Amino acid sequence: MSLTDRIQMHFGQVIETKMHTAELLTDDICLVSQWLINCLINDNKILCCGNGASSAIAQLLSSKLMNRYDQERPGLPAITIGADNCVASGISNTFNFAEVFARQIKAIGQPGDILFIITTGGNSPNIIQAIQAAHDREVTVIALTGNDGGGVATLLTEHDIELRVPSDIKAIIHEAHISIIHCLCDLIDYQLFEEAQ
Incomplete structure (x- = not known):
């Protein structure tokens, strides 16, 4: 296969997976946007987390909410847990990395x-413990996943929701996750700051 063909x-x-994701998840993405809005208007906060590239996507979400997505508006309370190296390394050193989010x-x-978790495989021990901690604290879980959802899918309750990208290729799952994040940010901005105008 030539380099051109690989590109x-x-x-x-990527395009096929994103279109399939849109077909499968449109209603659930709308619902998630409503959950996020209800959380925000009730003076609650969004805690985001993930590992590796998923951590970067979690930071993208909290950055877009805290700062701005596409228009000037007040900052919205969102934080990426695990992004503070001092806290994360301290927990990992004193306890273990599986507890870094929990x-x-x-x-x-x-x-x-x-709790907005982002994971491609859904089996990381720190993600599993994060969900358990969220349930203990009566924190709703929204999970962006891929593959078969892994252990995450088995832990979610009727009060949680999973947005599962239909792919087993990590890089493509990440790209779809970013599109979902951008879509959610657009829906939040539209419903909170545009629709009433």
Whole structure:
């Protein structure tokens, strides 16, 4: 296969997966936007987390909410847990890395908050423990996943929701996750700051 063919194949797979994701998840993405808005207007906060590239996507979400997405508006309360290296390394050193999110959720999570987790495989021990901690604190879980949802899918309750990208290719799952994040940010801005005008 030529380099040109590989490029075309990559873009084709990404586009196909994103379109399939839109077909499968449109109603659930609308619902998630409503959950996020209800959380925000009730003076609660959104806690975001993920590992590796998913951590970067979690930071993208909190940055777009805290700062801005596409228009000037007030900042919205969202934070990426695990992004503070001092806190994360301290927890990992004193306890273990599996507790890096859970301990932060136990410290700052409140009923009515939302834990927004991003994971491609859904089996990381720190993500699993984060969900358990969220449930203990009456924090709703929104999970962006891929593959078969992994252990995350088995832990979610009727009060949580999973947005599962229909792919088993990590890079393509990440790209779809970013599109979902951007879509949610647009829906939040539209419903909170544009629709009433």
